Amino acid sequence: MNKAELAEEASGKTGLTKKVTQNVIDAVIETIGDTISRGEKVTLVGFGTFQVASRKARRGVNPRTRESINIPAKKVPKFVPGKTLKEKID
Numbered sequence: 001m002n003k004a005e006l007a008e009e010a011s012g013k014t015g016l017t018k019k020v021t022q023n024v025i026d027a028v029i030e031t032i033g034d035t036i037s038r039g040e041k042v043t044l045v046g047f048g049t050f051q052v053a054s055r056k057a058r059r060g061v062n063p064r065t066r067e068s069i070n071i072p073a074k075k076v077p078k079f080v081p082g083k084t085l086k087e088k089i090d
Contacts, residue, residue, distance in 0.1 A: 051080070052078065054076075059071070
């Protein structure tokens with residue numbers, strides 16, 4: 001499901017227009033991105049937690065040349081699903 005399909009399905013459940021629902025989804029995604037980029041967590045109880053995780057520097061191998069390379073440390077977005085979401089999947 002892509003963002004447009006999500007907006008269409010959510011608009012049916014909320015009674016809002018597809019355009020308004022799309023704007024709400026865009027605002028939520030932007031807010032989550034802005035918040036985690038500041039190093040803060042976003043927790044949606046029952047759904048999950050969005051946060052920034054740090055990856056350590058490590059050694060890797062270039063698959064084309066088989067040459068050993070250094071992969072620098074970096075920060076990556078991370079999502080940890082909540083209990084309710086996990087239960088829906090099982």
